[in-house]
Amino acid sequence: MSAATQETAIRTGRIARTFIYVVLLVFALFYLLPFFVMLVNSVKPLSEITEGNMMALPKELTFAPWASAWSTAQIGVEPTGLRPYFLNSLFMVVPAVLICTALGALNGYVLTKWRFRGDTLLFGLMLFSCFIPFQIVLIPMARMLGIMGLAGSTAGLVLVHVVYGIGFSTLYFRNYYSAFPTELVRAAMIDGAGFFQIFWRIMVPVSGPITVVCVIWLFTNIWNDFLFGASFASGSKAPMTVALNNLVQSSTGVKEYNVHFAGAILAALPTLLVYIVAGRYFVRGLMAGSVKG
Amino acid sequence: MAHQSAEVDFRTRLQNWIPKLVLSPSLAAVLVFVYGFILFTLYLSFTNSKMLPSYDWVGFENYRKLWGLSHWWTAITNLAIFATLYIVICTAIGLTLAILLDQKIRGEGMLRPIYLYPMALSFIVTGTAWKWFLDPGIGLENTMHLWGWESFEFGWIKDRNMAIYTIVIAAVWQTSGFVMAMFLAGLRGIDNEILKAAQIDGASNWNLYRRIVIPLLRPAFLSAFVILSHLAIKSYDLVIALTGGGPGRATELPATFMYSYTFSRNLMGVGASSAVIMLMTIAAIMTPYLYAELREKP
Amino acid sequence: MGFLDISNVTKSYGNTEVLHHVDISVEEGEFLVLVGPSGCGKSTLLNMIAGLESITSGDVSIKGRVVNGVHPSKRNIAMVFQSYALYPNMTVGQNMTFGLEMHGVPKPERDKALADVAALLQITPLLDRKPGQLSGGQRQRVAMGRALVRNPDVFLFDEPLSNLDAKLRVDMRTEIKKLHEKLKTTIVYVTHDQIEAMTLSTRIAVMYNGYVQQLGTPKEIYDTPTNLFVAGFMGSPSMNLLPVEVAMIDGAPHAVTTDADGAPLHLRLHQQNLSEWAGRKIILGIRPEAITDPEGADRASSCIIPMTNRVSVTEPAGSDTFATMTLAGQDSIARMRADASVGPGEMFEFAINMEKAVAFDPETERRIVP
Numbered sequence: 001m002s003a004a005t006q007e008t009a010i011r012t013g014r015i016a017r018t019f020i021y022v023v024l025l026v027f028a029l030f031y032l033l034p035f036f037v038m039l040v041n042s043v044k045p046l047s048e049i050t051e052g053n054m055m056a057l058p059k060e061l062t063f064a065p066w067a068s069a070w071s072t073a074q075i076g077v078e079p080t081g082l083r084p085y086f087l088n089s090l091f092m093v094v095p096a097v098l099i100c101t102a103l104g105a106l107n108g109y110v111l112t113k114w115r116f117r118g119d120t121l122l123f124g125l126m127l128f129s130c131f132i133p134f135q136i137v138l139i140p141m142a143r144m145l146g147i148m149g150l151a152g153s154t155a156g157l158v159l160v161h162v163v164y165g166i167g168f169s170t171l172y173f174r175n176y177y178s179a180f181p182t183e184l185v186r187a188a189m190i191d192g193a194g195f196f197q198i199f200w201r202i203m204v205p206v207s208g209p210i211t212v213v214c215v216i217w218l219f220t221n222i223w224n225d226f227l228f229g230a231s232f233a234s235g236s237k238a239p240m241t242v243a244l245n246n247l248v249q250s251s252t253g254v255k256e257y258n259v260h261f262a263g264a265i266l267a268a269l270p271t272l273l274v275y276i277v278a279g280r281y282f283v284r285g286l287m288a289g290s291v292k293g
Numbered sequence: 294m295a296h297q298s299a300e301v302d303f304r305t306r307l308q309n310w311i312p313k314l315v316l317s318p319s320l321a322a323v324l325v326f327v328y329g330f331i332l333f334t335l336y337l338s339f340t341n342s343k344m345l346p347s348y349d350w351v352g353f354e355n356y357r358k359l360w361g362l363s364h365w366w367t368a369i370t371n372l373a374i375f376a377t378l379y380i381v382i383c384t385a386i387g388l389t390l391a392i393l394l395d396q397k398i399r400g401e402g403m404l405r406p407i408y409l410y411p412m413a414l415s416f417i418v419t420g421t422a423w424k425w426f427l428d429p430g431i432g433l434e435n436t437m438h439l440w441g442w443e444s445f446e447f448g449w450i451k452d453r454n455m456a457i458y459t460i461v462i463a464a465v466w467q468t469s470g471f472v473m474a475m476f477l478a479g480l481r482g483i484d485n486e487i488l489k490a491a492q493i494d495g496a497s498n499w500n501l502y503r504r505i506v507i508p509l510l511r512p513a514f515l516s517a518f519v520i521l522s523h524l525a526i527k528s529y530d531l532v533i534a535l536t537g538g539g540p541g542r543a544t545e546l547p548a549t550f551m552y553s554y555t556f557s558r559n560l561m562g563v564g565a566s567s568a569v570i571m572l573m574t575i576a577a578i579m580t581p582y583l584y585a586e587l588r589e590k591p
Numbered sequence: 592m593g594f595l596d597i598s599n600v601t602k603s604y605g606n607t608e609v610l611h612h613v614d615i616s617v618e619e620g621e622f623l624v625l626v627g628p629s630g631c632g633k634s635t636l637l638n639m640i641a642g643l644e645s646i647t648s649g650d651v652s653i654k655g656r657v658v659n660g661v662h663p664s665k666r667n668i669a670m671v672f673q674s675y676a677l678y679p680n681m682t683v684g685q686n687m688t689f690g691l692e693m694h695g696v697p698k699p700e701r702d703k704a705l706a707d708v709a710a711l712l713q714i715t716p717l718l719d720r721k722p723g724q725l726s727g728g729q730r731q732r733v734a735m736g737r738a739l740v741r742n743p744d745v746f747l748f749d750e751p752l753s754n755l756d757a758k759l760r761v762d763m764r765t766e767i768k769k770l771h772e773k774l775k776t777t778i779v780y781v782t783h784d785q786i787e788a789m790t791l792s793t794r795i796a797v798m799y800n801g802y803v804q805q806l807g808t809p810k811e812i813y814d815t816p817t818n819l820f821v822a823g824f825m826g827s828p829s830m831n832l833l834p835v836e837v838a839m840i841d842g843a844p845h846a847v848t849t850d851a852d853g854a855p856l857h858l859r860l861h862q863q864n865l866s867e868w869a870g871r872k873i874i875l876g877i878r879p880e881a882i883t884d885p886e887g888a889d890r891a892s893s894c895i896i897p898m899t900n901r902v903s904v905t906e907p908a909g910s911d912t913f914a915t916m917t918l919a920g921q922d923s924i925a926r927m928r929a930d931a932s933v934g935p936g937e938m939f940e941f942a943i944n945m946e947k948a949v950a951f952d953p954e955t956e957r958r959i960v961p
Contacts, residue, residue: 008395009485010498020393027390028407031470034422035410041425053439054425054432106315114312122320124587129327131579133527135551135568139337139561140330143346163326166319186643187676187737191690192664195311201689205680224415226530231556241417245534248421257425264421268414275413279406282413283474308662 104169420534
């Protein structure tokens with residue numbers, strides 16, 4: 001859907017076109033500006049920021065803020081920098097994404113190729129869970145994690161993200177597999193393949209694109225999550241976003257804006273990288289999650 | 294006939310059960326962690342839970358308390374202002390950019406990712422940038438002063454009456470590119486022959502869009518509305534990063550209200566009741582939408 | 592008892608019965624075609640034979656073994672699908688041997704079977720390609736090859752030619768027929784195309800509304816359709832079905848109707864027992880090729896009667912010329928020799944072969960058996 005499938009047949013005149021380009025470029029600047037400000041000021045010494053112009057390019061280029069944000073900045077009470085929290089996020093994201101994608105693929109396969117009475121209702125229940133305000137589950141979830149002994153742990157966050165990611169991963173695979181001809185599954189059945197053989201030999205080999213979409217979407221969402229991280233894993237197990245917020249909001253001492261910006265970019269880096277490398281799939285995921293697939 | 298059931302071999306029967314078995318862990322997780330938890334929170338909202346859940350039934354007491362709180366009213370009013378502006382502006386910008394970008398623009402491949410990248414970033418990250426950008430002491434106002442525009446004032450973020458609008462600006466910046474992508478997909482899906490027919494009928498570009506294209510984008514409008522409204526109600530991170538709900542309570546939204554009442558003020562019953570109201574609002578929008586989406590595909 | 596027996600089979604979804612008490616017995620080596628318009632239940636029946644849909648009541652048995660509830664892969668059947676259903680991620684060779692692999696056949700045997708079938712279908716050079724690199728006709732062959740490799744008891748074809756263009760469809764049709772004659776396999780073939788049904792089958796089951804309307808050889812179905820539906824469905828252009836009244840003239844039953852100009856017309860009926868219908872209405876069915884120019888009439892027929900009528904449209908189709916005229920108040924088609932000299936608006940003397948005419952009861956829509 002996101003791919004440019006056809007060019008419009010509408011024609012525009014020269015003046016109109018110039019105007020269009022101007023508007024489009026102005027908006028491009030609007031979108032780029034905050035990131036530009038962050039980037040430029042993350043490589044300035046603090047004095048240059050407080051006395052100078054935020055738009056100005058650095059007179060003196062320094063990577064000290066980056067080093068500080070990464071390894072020495074004060075996060076909460078510990079001067080650890082963001083590094084341990086970066087790793088927390090990584091250990092949270094990778095298993096959560098893998099589990100969630102695998103479950104989504106299996107669910108999508110069942111819901112399209114092994115349909116049974118009431119399957120659409122079940123899918124609807126799963127899908128609705130993507131859209132609930134998570135405030136509604138915070139209190140019981142905190143208790144549940146406590147009971148399971150997972151409170152304040154990365155494993156607990158993995159569980160939370162898997163549970164609330166299943167809806168989306170199932171949606172992706174269900175929509176993708178529903179366009180996949182059911183006759184192929186029937187042919188494989190007649191050929192004697194069982195449920196899992198069909199999944200492995202027929203479905204998985206063609207699932208490349210949707211897996212990329214699903215992985216990117218989950219990765220971005222889970223990496224960027226703040227609410228669950230702040231609620232269930234404060235302290236040394238906090239994910240990157242929570243640590244960044246602690247860094248930026250800390251009221252003690254001088255506000256080191258350049259360090260804040262370096263930290264913010266560090267927190268954004270993984271998702272930004274994914275976006276730059278595979279933006280096409282990211283957009284496809286966004287669309288599939290909103291408009292029907 | 295008698296032999297019929299005997300002929301159903303073991304494998305076939307197993308094959309009938311495997312799909313359901315495979316689906317069941319996910320389903321169980323969703324039933325417990327989503328619907329079970331919703332019921333639990335609903336129950337808590339009728340108890341006098343404070344710091345910890347308690348099971349003393351108090352009926353609608355928490356809801357009465359909630360709607361009597363000026364703090365809650367601030368949050369609701371803010372949400373109304375925020376959601377309305379956010380949805381309208383995002384839709385307007387998204388539609389405009391999509392239409393302009395659809396005019397066989399050279400460099401579309403460059404522009405599209407630029408419009409969309411904020412969506413890949415955490416609200417906490419972008420909030421950091423915006424907070425600073427909007428800070429009158431060092432941000433835009435200061436820059437304008439340094440550039441010689443001494444009378445320029447832009448201190449909304451510190452202004453109780455205007456701070457909510459800074460949240461709108463940052464949120465629009467974050468999401469409008471995504472809305473653009475939705476509309477662009479809609480535009481690209483319109484049959485060009487319809488447009489050619491209208492051109493032959495002598496329609497100007499303005500009329501072409503007003504009378505034909507925009508009405509055909511109805512599904513995209515609907516999707517955009519549903520997605521944006523549910524994002525608006527769920528907005529939490531951005532407020533935390535940008536203003537922390539301040540100055541004072543000027544940018545408090547239901548999402549931040551719920552969090553602070555439940556975990557900071559230890560009024561769990563009230564917090565739970567506010568969460569229930571958030572859920573009901575979202576359900577009122579999402580349920581008909583999902584129902585229609587799922588019913589179309591038999 | 593036949594090779595493949597479908598006895599008293601019904602299919603219901605909830606309370607709706609979509610297939611009613613189907614009874615068909617197929618002999619070994621037979622080519623049975625299930626034909627009918629979409630929604631008639633033919634594909635459902637095929638899927639029930641395959642085991643892809645459950646049987647609500649009744650039995651399907653293959654070689655005397657009731658297979659209700661037996662897994663599709665254990666019925667020793669093979670199926671060729673409309674979309675070919677080739678696994679896109681496997682090569683042609685892997686596609687064709689997947690079933691054998693799943694059944695635990697050792698690799699040397701699989702390779703031998705593959706080589707034999709590939710040679711038979713002349714697709715050996717394609718074995719290492721992926722389905723995406725094949726043309727429609729080649730995919731069709733591979734799909735058949737996949738079925739043949741299994742050496743099944745029964746082949747099931749689900750509209751296998753409907754995705755091909757017209758020319759290729761005719762070629763593949765011939766190919767399938769040749770293959771059947773060579774291998775003497777038992778085939779059940781579903782199609783909505785009555786020409787495919789006529790040309791391929793040894794027997795046809797015409798289906799409509801979940802009922803088998805008629806089961807018989809192509810000739811039986813064509814010449815003696817059991818009811819109005821079969822008469823109208825089989826044959827192209829379809830049979831002219833004229834509402835007429837029977838009257839006794841000179842002691843013989845005649846069909847009384849009107850010509851294009853509204854003038855009365857009396858056609859002597861060949862079927863003698865229609866005298867019992869004197870004074871009542873019947874539907875008279877005459878195939879286009881039974882109305883011809885006099886030179887093109889069937890010399891062997893004992894009952895050729897002349898009829899003069901005004902032609903409204905002529906359609907030269909190359910091999911024949913079709914003439915449309917009004918008969919009994921409705922458009923009727925005559926099939927003439929290509930060089931019959933007839934033009935629109937002209938009065939023309941047709942020859943009707945009444946031996947080929949069939950009569951139907953307008954109430955029950957069933958054929959009045961001579």
